[in-house]
Amino acid sequence: MEIFNLSFWTFVGVIAGIYTIFALGLYVQDALTGLPNFGHVAFMALAAYAMAILIVRWQVSLLLAASAGLLVAVAFGILLGVPSLRLRADYLAIVTVAGGEMVRYFVLNLQDLTGGALGSIGMLGPGNLAQYNTAWDNFLTPITAALAPISGSLASRDFAMFLIVWGTALVVMLALWLMVRSPWGRLLRSIREDEAAAEALGKNVFGYKLQVLMLGGILGGLAGLLLAWEIGVFSPDDYQPTITFYAYLILILGGTTRLWAVPAGAVLFGVLYSGTRFLNFFPLSLIDSGERAYLRLMIVGLLLIVLMAVRPQGLFGNRKELLLK
Protein backbone atom coordinates (compact mmCIF):
# COMPACT_ATOMS: atom_id res chain seq x y z
CA MET A 1 0.00 0.00 0.00
CA GLU A 2 1.12 3.53 -0.71
CA ILE A 3 2.07 5.57 2.32
CA PHE A 4 0.05 8.52 1.02
CA ASN A 5 -3.11 6.52 0.55
CA LEU A 6 -5.74 9.06 1.58
CA SER A 7 -8.58 6.65 2.22
CA PHE A 8 -6.35 4.61 4.47
CA TRP A 9 -5.43 7.67 6.54
CA THR A 10 -9.07 8.75 6.66
CA PHE A 11 -9.84 5.41 8.22
CA VAL A 12 -6.98 5.86 10.69
CA GLY A 13 -8.40 9.28 11.48
CA VAL A 14 -11.86 7.84 12.18
CA ILE A 15 -10.40 5.25 14.52
CA ALA A 16 -8.25 7.89 16.25
CA GLY A 17 -11.39 10.00 16.77
CA ILE A 18 -13.27 7.07 18.24
CA TYR A 19 -10.33 6.33 20.50
CA THR A 20 -10.27 9.97 21.53
CA ILE A 21 -13.84 9.71 22.80
CA PHE A 22 -13.06 6.37 24.41
CA ALA A 23 -9.94 7.71 26.12
CA LEU A 24 -11.79 10.85 27.26
CA GLY A 25 -14.03 8.53 29.29
CA LEU A 26 -10.95 7.12 30.92
CA TYR A 27 -9.54 10.61 31.37
CA VAL A 28 -12.53 11.60 33.48
CA GLN A 29 -12.32 8.45 35.55
CA ASP A 30 -8.61 7.95 36.07
CA ALA A 31 -6.74 11.13 35.23
CA LEU A 32 -9.26 13.50 36.75
CA THR A 33 -10.84 11.55 39.61
CA GLY A 34 -8.18 8.94 40.25
CA LEU A 35 -10.46 5.98 39.64
CA PRO A 36 -8.53 3.36 37.70
CA ASN A 37 -10.77 1.44 35.34
CA PHE A 38 -9.08 -1.44 33.62
CA GLY A 39 -12.42 -2.68 32.36
CA HIS A 40 -13.33 0.48 30.48
CA VAL A 41 -13.73 -1.59 27.30
CA ALA A 42 -16.82 -3.20 28.84
CA PHE A 43 -18.74 0.05 28.31
CA MET A 44 -17.83 -0.17 24.65
CA ALA A 45 -18.91 -3.78 24.39
CA LEU A 46 -22.19 -3.33 26.27
CA ALA A 47 -23.33 -0.33 24.25
CA ALA A 48 -22.49 -2.04 20.95
CA TYR A 49 -24.15 -5.30 21.92
CA ALA A 50 -27.28 -3.68 23.33
CA MET A 51 -27.65 -1.50 20.25
CA ALA A 52 -27.09 -4.33 17.77
CA ILE A 53 -29.31 -6.83 19.59
CA LEU A 54 -32.19 -4.38 19.78
CA ILE A 55 -31.91 -3.60 16.08
CA VAL A 56 -31.41 -7.14 14.84
CA ARG A 57 -33.91 -8.96 17.03
CA TRP A 58 -36.57 -6.39 17.70
CA GLN A 59 -36.13 -3.94 14.82
CA VAL A 60 -35.87 -1.06 17.24
CA SER A 61 -35.12 2.28 15.60
CA LEU A 62 -31.49 3.35 15.41
CA LEU A 63 -31.80 6.31 17.76
CA LEU A 64 -33.69 4.34 20.37
CA ALA A 65 -31.30 1.41 20.15
CA ALA A 66 -28.30 3.73 20.46
CA SER A 67 -29.79 5.43 23.52
CA ALA A 68 -30.53 2.06 25.05
CA GLY A 69 -26.93 1.07 24.39
CA LEU A 70 -25.65 4.07 26.30
CA LEU A 71 -28.14 3.39 29.08
CA VAL A 72 -26.89 -0.18 29.45
CA ALA A 73 -23.31 1.09 29.67
CA VAL A 74 -24.31 3.60 32.36
CA ALA A 75 -26.21 0.91 34.25
CA PHE A 76 -23.11 -1.25 34.18
CA GLY A 77 -21.14 1.66 35.61
CA ILE A 78 -23.55 1.82 38.54
CA LEU A 79 -23.54 -1.95 38.97
CA LEU A 80 -19.75 -1.96 39.02
CA GLY A 81 -19.51 1.08 41.26
CA VAL A 82 -21.96 0.47 44.05
CA PRO A 83 -20.17 -2.50 45.60
CA SER A 84 -16.62 -1.53 44.67
CA LEU A 85 -16.21 2.26 44.88
CA ARG A 86 -15.42 2.17 48.57
CA LEU A 87 -12.33 0.12 47.80
CA ARG A 88 -8.88 1.61 47.62
CA ALA A 89 -7.67 2.45 44.14
CA ASP A 90 -5.51 -0.66 43.69
CA TYR A 91 -8.32 -3.01 44.70
CA LEU A 92 -10.76 -1.11 42.57
CA ALA A 93 -8.41 -1.67 39.63
CA ILE A 94 -8.63 -5.43 40.15
CA VAL A 95 -12.41 -5.35 40.37
CA THR A 96 -12.65 -3.38 37.13
CA VAL A 97 -10.44 -5.86 35.26
CA ALA A 98 -12.75 -8.62 36.44
CA GLY A 99 -15.85 -6.60 35.57
CA GLY A 100 -14.62 -5.99 32.03
CA GLU A 101 -13.72 -9.62 31.49
CA MET A 102 -17.06 -10.78 32.90
CA VAL A 103 -18.85 -8.77 30.26
CA ARG A 104 -16.73 -10.33 27.54
CA TYR A 105 -17.31 -13.85 28.83
CA PHE A 106 -21.01 -13.25 29.19
CA VAL A 107 -21.42 -12.11 25.61
CA LEU A 108 -19.22 -14.98 24.48
CA ASN A 109 -21.44 -17.52 26.21
CA LEU A 110 -24.95 -16.11 25.92
CA GLN A 111 -24.91 -17.43 22.37
CA ASP A 112 -28.63 -17.26 21.67
CA LEU A 113 -28.69 -13.59 22.42
CA THR A 114 -25.27 -12.40 21.35
CA GLY A 115 -24.15 -14.78 18.66
CA GLY A 116 -21.36 -16.09 20.88
CA ALA A 117 -17.90 -16.23 19.36
CA LEU A 118 -19.33 -15.40 15.92
CA GLY A 119 -20.29 -11.99 17.20
CA SER A 120 -22.85 -9.70 15.64
CA ILE A 121 -23.37 -11.72 12.46
CA GLY A 122 -24.50 -14.73 14.52
CA MET A 123 -27.11 -12.89 16.54
CA LEU A 124 -30.00 -14.48 14.65
CA GLY A 125 -28.62 -17.98 14.98
CA PRO A 126 -26.68 -20.13 12.50
CA GLY A 127 -27.42 -19.80 8.83
CA ASN A 128 -29.09 -16.46 9.38
CA LEU A 129 -26.68 -13.63 8.83
CA ALA A 130 -27.52 -10.73 11.10
CA GLN A 131 -26.84 -7.16 10.02
CA TYR A 132 -27.36 -4.28 12.42
CA ASN A 133 -25.78 -1.55 10.37
CA THR A 134 -28.34 -0.93 7.63
CA ALA A 135 -30.02 1.99 9.37
CA TRP A 136 -26.69 3.67 10.07
CA ASP A 137 -25.52 3.23 6.50
CA ASN A 138 -28.79 4.65 5.25
CA PHE A 139 -28.15 7.61 7.50
CA LEU A 140 -24.63 8.04 6.10
CA THR A 141 -25.46 7.76 2.42
CA PRO A 142 -27.10 11.18 1.99
CA ILE A 143 -24.32 12.77 4.03
CA THR A 144 -21.68 11.21 1.81
CA ALA A 145 -23.60 12.37 -1.24
CA ALA A 146 -23.94 15.89 0.11
CA LEU A 147 -20.22 16.02 0.78
CA ALA A 148 -19.26 14.96 -2.74
CA PRO A 149 -19.50 18.40 -4.39
CA ILE A 150 -17.45 20.00 -1.61
CA SER A 151 -14.78 17.46 -0.96
CA GLY A 152 -14.51 15.92 -4.40
CA SER A 153 -12.41 12.79 -4.48
CA LEU A 154 -12.28 12.70 -0.68
CA ALA A 155 -15.98 11.97 -0.44
CA SER A 156 -16.49 8.52 0.94
CA ARG A 157 -18.33 6.75 3.71
CA ASP A 158 -15.23 7.04 5.87
CA PHE A 159 -14.95 10.75 5.24
CA ALA A 160 -18.51 11.26 6.46
CA MET A 161 -17.67 9.11 9.47
CA PHE A 162 -14.53 11.16 10.01
CA LEU A 163 -16.55 14.36 10.23
CA ILE A 164 -19.19 12.83 12.49
CA VAL A 165 -16.66 11.21 14.82
CA TRP A 166 -14.42 14.25 15.17
CA GLY A 167 -17.44 16.54 15.45
CA THR A 168 -18.66 14.41 18.34
CA ALA A 169 -15.18 14.32 19.86
CA LEU A 170 -14.94 18.11 19.67
CA VAL A 171 -18.31 18.64 21.33
CA VAL A 172 -17.38 16.18 24.07
CA MET A 173 -14.01 17.86 24.59
CA LEU A 174 -15.53 21.32 24.76
CA ALA A 175 -18.16 20.21 27.28
CA LEU A 176 -15.57 18.40 29.36
CA TRP A 177 -13.20 21.35 29.18
CA LEU A 178 -15.88 23.62 30.62
CA MET A 179 -16.81 21.06 33.25
CA VAL A 180 -13.23 20.30 34.29
CA ARG A 181 -12.52 23.98 34.89
CA SER A 182 -15.66 24.37 36.99
CA PRO A 183 -16.02 23.64 40.71
CA TRP A 184 -17.22 20.18 39.70
CA GLY A 185 -13.84 19.46 38.12
CA ARG A 186 -12.04 20.82 41.15
CA LEU A 187 -14.05 18.50 43.33
CA LEU A 188 -13.12 15.48 41.21
CA ARG A 189 -9.45 16.41 41.39
CA SER A 190 -9.70 16.68 45.15
CA ILE A 191 -11.02 13.11 45.23
CA ARG A 192 -8.01 12.05 43.17
CA GLU A 193 -5.63 13.81 45.55
CA ASP A 194 -7.16 12.69 48.82
CA GLU A 195 -10.72 11.51 49.09
CA ALA A 196 -10.71 11.64 52.91
CA ALA A 197 -9.92 15.34 52.72
CA ALA A 198 -12.80 15.92 50.31
CA GLU A 199 -15.15 13.91 52.49
CA ALA A 200 -14.04 15.88 55.57
CA LEU A 201 -14.97 19.09 53.78
CA GLY A 202 -18.51 17.89 53.24
CA LYS A 203 -18.24 16.47 49.74
CA ASN A 204 -20.19 13.32 48.93
CA VAL A 205 -17.24 11.42 47.52
CA PHE A 206 -19.12 8.21 46.81
CA GLY A 207 -21.82 10.07 44.90
CA TYR A 208 -19.28 11.86 42.74
CA LYS A 209 -17.38 8.67 42.00
CA LEU A 210 -20.60 7.06 40.87
CA GLN A 211 -21.29 10.08 38.65
CA VAL A 212 -17.85 9.70 37.13
CA LEU A 213 -18.32 6.00 36.39
CA MET A 214 -21.64 6.82 34.73
CA LEU A 215 -20.01 9.52 32.66
CA GLY A 216 -17.25 7.06 31.76
CA GLY A 217 -20.01 4.66 30.73
CA ILE A 218 -21.57 7.25 28.41
CA LEU A 219 -18.26 8.12 26.72
CA GLY A 220 -17.06 4.52 26.53
CA GLY A 221 -20.48 3.51 25.23
CA LEU A 222 -20.48 6.29 22.64
CA ALA A 223 -17.11 5.13 21.37
CA GLY A 224 -18.45 1.58 21.27
CA LEU A 225 -21.43 2.62 19.15
CA LEU A 226 -19.30 4.62 16.72
CA LEU A 227 -16.79 1.80 16.36
CA ALA A 228 -19.55 -0.72 15.74
CA TRP A 229 -21.06 1.56 13.09
CA GLU A 230 -17.71 2.23 11.47
CA ILE A 231 -16.66 -1.41 11.19
CA GLY A 232 -20.12 -2.92 10.64
CA VAL A 233 -19.44 -6.13 12.51
CA PHE A 234 -18.03 -7.11 15.88
CA SER A 235 -17.35 -10.09 18.08
CA PRO A 236 -16.32 -10.62 21.72
CA ASP A 237 -12.69 -10.67 20.59
CA ASP A 238 -12.93 -7.00 19.71
CA TYR A 239 -13.39 -6.18 23.37
CA GLN A 240 -10.21 -7.68 24.78
CA PRO A 241 -8.61 -5.88 27.75
CA THR A 242 -5.99 -4.65 25.26
CA ILE A 243 -8.47 -2.03 24.09
CA THR A 244 -8.56 -0.51 27.57
CA PHE A 245 -4.79 -0.51 27.62
CA TYR A 246 -4.72 1.34 24.31
CA ALA A 247 -6.81 4.02 25.97
CA TYR A 248 -4.34 4.13 28.84
CA LEU A 249 -1.52 4.40 26.31
CA ILE A 250 -3.24 7.36 24.72
CA LEU A 251 -3.55 9.10 28.08
CA ILE A 252 0.07 8.39 28.93
CA LEU A 253 1.32 9.46 25.50
CA GLY A 254 -0.49 12.78 25.71
CA GLY A 255 0.25 13.44 29.35
CA THR A 256 -2.40 12.34 31.77
CA THR A 257 -3.50 15.61 33.27
CA ARG A 258 -4.27 17.57 30.13
CA LEU A 259 -7.61 17.27 28.41
CA TRP A 260 -6.35 18.52 25.05
CA ALA A 261 -3.54 16.01 25.16
CA VAL A 262 -6.07 13.20 24.76
CA PRO A 263 -6.83 13.77 21.03
CA ALA A 264 -3.13 14.36 20.41
CA GLY A 265 -2.32 11.09 22.16
CA ALA A 266 -5.00 9.30 20.14
CA VAL A 267 -3.69 10.60 16.84
CA LEU A 268 -0.12 9.77 17.78
CA PHE A 269 -1.21 6.31 18.82
CA GLY A 270 -3.12 5.84 15.57
CA VAL A 271 -0.15 6.92 13.50
CA LEU A 272 2.32 4.79 15.44
CA TYR A 273 0.04 1.82 15.34
CA SER A 274 -1.03 2.02 11.69
CA GLY A 275 2.01 3.82 10.34
CA THR A 276 4.34 1.02 11.25
CA ARG A 277 2.68 -1.10 8.59
CA PHE A 278 4.66 0.94 6.08
CA LEU A 279 7.91 -0.35 7.50
CA ASN A 280 8.26 -2.54 4.44
CA PHE A 281 11.63 -1.32 3.23
CA PHE A 282 14.95 -3.15 3.37
CA PRO A 283 15.98 -4.86 5.62
CA LEU A 284 12.51 -5.24 7.14
CA SER A 285 11.25 -6.38 3.75
CA LEU A 286 13.19 -9.60 4.27
CA ILE A 287 10.66 -10.67 6.87
CA ASP A 288 7.36 -11.85 5.46
CA SER A 289 4.41 -9.56 5.98
CA GLY A 290 2.64 -11.80 8.50
CA GLU A 291 5.59 -11.67 10.85
CA ARG A 292 6.08 -7.99 10.22
CA ALA A 293 2.69 -7.45 11.83
CA TYR A 294 4.16 -8.65 15.12
CA LEU A 295 7.26 -6.57 14.58
CA ARG A 296 4.95 -3.59 14.33
CA LEU A 297 3.64 -4.14 17.83
CA MET A 298 7.18 -4.50 19.10
CA ILE A 299 8.19 -1.23 17.51
CA VAL A 300 5.18 0.53 19.03
CA GLY A 301 6.21 -0.83 22.42
CA LEU A 302 9.79 0.26 21.91
CA LEU A 303 8.75 3.76 20.90
CA LEU A 304 6.61 4.02 23.99
CA ILE A 305 9.47 3.01 26.23
CA VAL A 306 11.72 5.58 24.59
CA LEU A 307 9.07 8.27 24.94
CA MET A 308 8.55 7.47 28.60
CA ALA A 309 12.29 7.60 29.21
CA VAL A 310 12.71 10.93 27.47
CA ARG A 311 9.42 12.57 28.40
CA PRO A 312 7.82 10.76 31.33
CA GLN A 313 5.12 13.41 31.57
CA GLY A 314 3.90 12.62 28.06
CA LEU A 315 3.83 15.05 25.16
CA PHE A 316 1.96 17.81 26.95
CA GLY A 317 2.15 16.76 30.57
CA ASN A 318 3.50 18.87 33.38
CA ARG A 319 6.69 17.44 34.76
CA LYS A 320 6.39 19.44 37.97
CA GLU A 321 3.17 17.68 38.85
CA LEU A 322 4.86 14.34 38.42
CA LEU A 323 7.32 15.08 41.18
CA LEU A 324 4.89 16.21 43.88
CA LYS A 325 4.08 13.92 46.71
Next chain:
Amino acid sequence: MKHDPMLEVRGLRKGFGGVLAVDDASFDVGRGSITGLIGPNGAGKTTVFNLVSGFLRADRGTISFDGRRIDRRPAHVVARAGLVRTFQIPRVLTRMTVLENVMLAGRHQPGEVLGASLFAPRLVARREREVRDQAIEILKLIRLIRLADDYAGTLSGGQRKLLEFGRALMTEPRMVLLDEPMAGVAPPLALQLLEHVLDLRTRRGTTFCIIEHDMEAVMAICDRIVVMDEGRVIAEGLPAEIQGNERVIEAYLGRHGEGAAGDTAVRAEP
Protein backbone atom coordinates in the same frame (compact mmCIF):
# COMPACT_ATOMS: atom_id res chain seq x y z
CA MET B 1 -21.69 25.87 79.83
CA LYS B 2 -22.03 22.27 80.81
CA HIS B 3 -25.78 22.48 80.35
CA ASP B 4 -25.59 23.70 76.80
CA PRO B 5 -23.43 21.15 75.05
CA MET B 6 -22.55 21.50 71.37
CA LEU B 7 -21.34 17.93 71.28
CA GLU B 8 -22.56 15.13 73.51
CA VAL B 9 -20.78 11.81 73.47
CA ARG B 10 -22.39 8.98 75.44
CA GLY B 11 -21.11 5.46 76.03
CA LEU B 12 -18.98 5.47 72.91
CA ARG B 13 -17.24 2.22 72.11
CA LYS B 14 -15.07 1.07 69.24
CA GLY B 15 -12.99 -2.07 68.93
CA PHE B 16 -10.46 -3.05 66.31
CA GLY B 17 -10.17 -6.80 66.35
CA GLY B 18 -9.63 -7.62 69.99
CA VAL B 19 -8.48 -4.18 71.05
CA LEU B 20 -10.94 -1.69 72.45
CA ALA B 21 -9.67 1.67 71.20
CA VAL B 22 -12.55 3.55 72.77
CA ASP B 23 -14.28 1.95 75.72
CA ASP B 24 -17.47 3.51 77.03
CA ALA B 25 -16.33 7.09 76.63
CA SER B 26 -18.74 9.89 77.57
CA PHE B 27 -18.08 13.61 77.58
CA ASP B 28 -19.51 16.96 76.52
CA VAL B 29 -18.09 19.86 74.60
CA GLY B 30 -19.79 23.08 75.66
CA ARG B 31 -21.13 25.48 73.04
CA GLY B 32 -18.56 28.12 72.26
CA SER B 33 -15.94 26.42 74.39
CA ILE B 34 -12.42 25.41 73.57
CA THR B 35 -12.16 21.92 74.93
CA GLY B 36 -8.89 20.02 75.09
CA LEU B 37 -8.84 16.27 74.57
CA ILE B 38 -5.63 14.94 76.07
CA GLY B 39 -4.15 11.65 77.15
CA PRO B 40 -1.11 9.50 76.57
CA ASN B 41 -0.39 7.92 73.17
CA GLY B 42 -2.88 5.21 72.33
CA ALA B 43 -5.53 6.60 74.64
CA GLY B 44 -8.08 6.61 71.83
CA LYS B 45 -8.25 10.35 71.19
CA THR B 46 -7.92 10.20 67.42
CA THR B 47 -10.35 7.29 67.29
CA VAL B 48 -12.87 9.48 69.11
CA PHE B 49 -12.32 12.15 66.45
CA ASN B 50 -12.80 9.59 63.72
CA LEU B 51 -16.02 8.40 65.32
CA VAL B 52 -17.40 11.88 65.93
CA SER B 53 -16.57 13.08 62.42
CA GLY B 54 -18.18 10.02 60.85
CA PHE B 55 -15.00 8.48 59.46
CA LEU B 56 -15.52 5.44 61.66
CA ARG B 57 -18.72 3.89 62.90
CA ALA B 58 -19.07 3.23 66.62
CA ASP B 59 -19.88 -0.25 67.90
CA ARG B 60 -22.01 1.29 70.60
CA GLY B 61 -22.92 4.67 72.00
CA THR B 62 -24.41 7.89 70.73
CA ILE B 63 -23.02 11.17 69.45
CA SER B 64 -25.17 14.28 69.29
CA PHE B 65 -24.16 17.52 67.64
CA ASP B 66 -26.21 20.56 68.51
CA GLY B 67 -29.00 18.33 69.81
CA ARG B 68 -29.11 16.03 66.78
CA ARG B 69 -27.82 12.49 66.55
CA ILE B 70 -24.91 12.24 64.12
CA ASP B 71 -23.62 8.73 64.75
CA ARG B 72 -24.60 6.61 61.73
CA ARG B 73 -24.18 9.64 59.48
CA PRO B 74 -21.53 9.60 56.75
CA ALA B 75 -18.60 11.97 57.20
CA HIS B 76 -19.65 14.46 54.54
CA VAL B 77 -23.08 14.87 56.13
CA VAL B 78 -21.46 15.55 59.51
CA ALA B 79 -19.19 18.13 57.89
CA ARG B 80 -22.13 19.78 56.17
CA ALA B 81 -23.93 20.02 59.47
CA GLY B 82 -21.09 22.31 60.57
CA LEU B 83 -18.80 19.89 62.39
CA VAL B 84 -15.48 19.90 60.59
CA ARG B 85 -12.25 18.13 61.43
CA THR B 86 -8.59 18.32 60.58
CA PHE B 87 -6.18 15.41 60.48
CA GLN B 88 -3.17 14.56 62.59
CA ILE B 89 -1.11 14.20 59.42
CA PRO B 90 -2.47 17.02 57.29
CA ARG B 91 -4.26 15.92 54.18
CA VAL B 92 -3.59 18.62 51.65
CA LEU B 93 -4.40 18.17 47.99
CA THR B 94 -0.84 18.17 46.75
CA ARG B 95 -1.30 18.62 43.00
CA MET B 96 -3.76 21.46 43.47
CA THR B 97 -2.79 25.00 44.30
CA VAL B 98 -3.02 26.40 47.80
CA LEU B 99 -5.86 28.65 46.66
CA GLU B 100 -7.74 25.73 45.11
CA ASN B 101 -7.35 23.80 48.34
CA VAL B 102 -9.16 26.51 50.22
CA MET B 103 -11.71 27.23 47.49
CA LEU B 104 -12.72 23.59 47.41
CA ALA B 105 -14.04 23.97 50.94
CA GLY B 106 -16.46 26.74 49.97
CA ARG B 107 -20.07 26.04 50.84
CA HIS B 108 -23.13 26.16 48.63
CA GLN B 109 -21.34 25.98 45.31
CA PRO B 110 -23.96 25.17 42.66
CA GLY B 111 -21.08 24.54 40.27
CA GLU B 112 -20.40 21.25 42.00
CA VAL B 113 -23.49 19.79 40.36
CA LEU B 114 -22.71 17.77 37.23
CA GLY B 115 -23.17 19.91 34.15
CA ALA B 116 -24.06 23.08 36.07
CA SER B 117 -21.18 24.91 34.40
CA LEU B 118 -22.79 24.15 31.03
CA PHE B 119 -26.35 25.08 31.88
CA ALA B 120 -25.97 27.84 34.47
CA PRO B 121 -22.50 29.29 33.89
CA ARG B 122 -23.38 32.72 35.27
CA LEU B 123 -24.70 31.36 38.53
CA VAL B 124 -21.61 29.21 38.94
CA ALA B 125 -19.23 32.04 38.08
CA ARG B 126 -20.88 34.45 40.51
CA ARG B 127 -20.64 32.06 43.42
CA GLU B 128 -17.10 31.18 42.35
CA ARG B 129 -16.06 34.84 42.65
CA GLU B 130 -17.47 35.01 46.16
CA VAL B 131 -15.72 31.80 47.10
CA ARG B 132 -12.44 33.09 45.67
CA ASP B 133 -12.65 36.34 47.64
CA GLN B 134 -13.46 34.45 50.79
CA ALA B 135 -10.58 32.03 50.19
CA ILE B 136 -8.17 34.91 49.63
CA GLU B 137 -9.28 36.48 52.91
CA ILE B 138 -8.58 33.23 54.71
CA LEU B 139 -5.18 32.86 53.05
CA LYS B 140 -4.32 36.37 54.21
CA LEU B 141 -5.44 35.45 57.70
CA ILE B 142 -3.24 32.35 57.86
CA ARG B 143 -0.49 34.21 55.99
CA LEU B 144 -0.19 31.79 53.09
CA ILE B 145 -1.39 34.34 50.57
CA ARG B 146 1.94 34.69 48.84
CA LEU B 147 1.91 30.93 48.17
CA ALA B 148 -1.65 31.01 46.81
CA ASP B 149 -0.68 29.81 43.34
CA ASP B 150 1.89 27.23 44.39
CA TYR B 151 1.07 23.55 44.48
CA ALA B 152 0.11 22.56 48.00
CA GLY B 153 2.58 19.70 47.64
CA THR B 154 5.43 22.19 47.91
CA LEU B 155 4.39 23.37 51.39
CA SER B 156 6.25 22.45 54.57
CA GLY B 157 4.60 20.32 57.22
CA GLY B 158 3.73 23.34 59.33
CA GLN B 159 2.32 25.23 56.38
CA ARG B 160 0.20 22.22 55.53
CA LYS B 161 -1.29 22.26 59.02
CA LEU B 162 -2.12 25.92 58.58
CA LEU B 163 -3.63 25.26 55.18
CA GLU B 164 -5.79 22.50 56.56
CA PHE B 165 -6.92 24.82 59.32
CA GLY B 166 -7.73 27.50 56.77
CA ARG B 167 -9.68 24.98 54.71
CA ALA B 168 -11.70 24.01 57.77
CA LEU B 169 -12.49 27.69 58.38
CA MET B 170 -13.64 28.05 54.79
CA THR B 171 -16.50 25.64 55.46
CA GLU B 172 -17.86 28.18 57.98
CA PRO B 173 -17.99 25.55 60.69
CA ARG B 174 -19.88 25.78 63.95
CA MET B 175 -17.46 23.39 65.54
CA VAL B 176 -13.93 22.34 64.61
CA LEU B 177 -12.07 19.22 65.70
CA LEU B 178 -8.34 19.92 65.57
CA ASP B 179 -6.09 16.87 65.75
CA GLU B 180 -2.67 18.00 67.01
CA PRO B 181 -2.78 21.33 65.21
CA MET B 182 0.57 22.42 66.58
CA ALA B 183 2.66 19.28 66.25
CA GLY B 184 5.52 19.99 63.85
CA VAL B 185 4.53 23.61 63.37
CA ALA B 186 7.22 26.23 63.95
CA PRO B 187 6.52 28.09 67.23
CA PRO B 188 5.59 31.46 65.68
CA LEU B 189 3.14 29.75 63.31
CA ALA B 190 1.72 27.69 66.16
CA LEU B 191 1.17 30.79 68.21
CA GLN B 192 -0.60 32.36 65.27
CA LEU B 193 -2.86 29.36 64.98
CA LEU B 194 -3.84 29.61 68.64
CA GLU B 195 -4.65 33.26 68.16
CA HIS B 196 -6.96 32.37 65.27
CA VAL B 197 -8.71 29.79 67.42
CA LEU B 198 -9.31 32.29 70.21
CA ASP B 199 -10.32 34.98 67.76
CA LEU B 200 -12.85 32.79 65.97
CA ARG B 201 -14.39 31.71 69.21
CA THR B 202 -14.84 35.35 70.21
CA ARG B 203 -16.05 36.65 66.86
CA ARG B 204 -18.19 33.80 65.61
CA GLY B 205 -18.77 31.70 68.68
CA THR B 206 -17.13 28.72 67.00
CA THR B 207 -16.68 25.70 69.27
CA PHE B 208 -13.34 23.87 69.29
CA CYS B 209 -12.23 20.48 70.45
CA ILE B 210 -8.48 20.08 70.31
CA ILE B 211 -6.21 17.08 70.65
CA GLU B 212 -2.79 18.40 71.56
CA HIS B 213 0.31 17.20 73.37
CA ASP B 214 1.73 20.64 74.00
CA MET B 215 0.50 21.02 77.58
CA GLU B 216 1.46 24.67 77.85
CA ALA B 217 -0.78 25.50 74.92
CA VAL B 218 -3.60 23.27 76.11
CA MET B 219 -3.61 24.77 79.59
CA ALA B 220 -3.42 28.27 78.18
CA ILE B 221 -6.31 28.22 75.75
CA CYS B 222 -8.71 25.47 76.83
CA ASP B 223 -11.73 26.22 78.99
CA ARG B 224 -12.22 22.60 79.79
CA ILE B 225 -10.16 19.49 79.42
CA VAL B 226 -11.18 15.90 78.85
CA VAL B 227 -8.54 13.32 79.68
CA MET B 228 -8.55 9.86 78.13
CA ASP B 229 -6.53 6.79 78.93
CA GLU B 230 -6.88 3.33 77.43
CA GLY B 231 -10.10 4.23 75.68
CA ARG B 232 -11.84 5.66 78.73
CA VAL B 233 -12.48 9.19 79.88
CA ILE B 234 -10.68 9.33 83.21
CA ALA B 235 -11.12 12.98 84.07
CA GLU B 236 -13.01 16.02 82.90
CA GLY B 237 -12.77 19.53 84.24
CA LEU B 238 -11.09 22.92 84.28
CA PRO B 239 -7.40 23.04 83.40
CA ALA B 240 -6.50 23.77 87.01
CA GLU B 241 -8.45 20.77 88.24
CA ILE B 242 -6.89 18.48 85.70
CA GLN B 243 -3.37 19.52 86.52
CA GLY B 244 -3.71 18.26 90.06
CA ASN B 245 -5.76 15.17 89.29
CA GLU B 246 -4.15 11.98 90.66
CA ARG B 247 -5.54 9.70 87.98
CA VAL B 248 -4.32 11.94 85.22
CA ILE B 249 -0.82 12.07 86.62
CA GLU B 250 -0.90 8.30 86.98
CA ALA B 251 -2.02 7.86 83.38
CA TYR B 252 0.87 9.91 82.11
CA LEU B 253 3.53 8.40 84.35
CA GLY B 254 2.42 4.79 84.69
CA ARG B 255 0.41 3.30 87.47
CA HIS B 256 2.92 1.48 89.59
CA GLY B 257 4.14 4.43 91.54
CA GLU B 258 7.62 4.44 90.05
CA GLY B 259 7.24 7.94 88.76
CA ALA B 260 6.59 9.38 92.21
CA ALA B 261 7.40 12.93 91.29
CA GLY B 262 4.19 13.01 89.34
CA ASP B 263 3.11 16.52 90.05
CA THR B 264 5.20 17.96 87.28
CA ALA B 265 3.82 15.55 84.74
CA VAL B 266 1.07 17.53 83.14
CA ARG B 267 2.50 20.89 83.96
CA ALA B 268 3.73 23.01 81.24
CA GLU B 269 6.98 21.98 79.72
CA PRO B 270 9.39 24.89 79.59
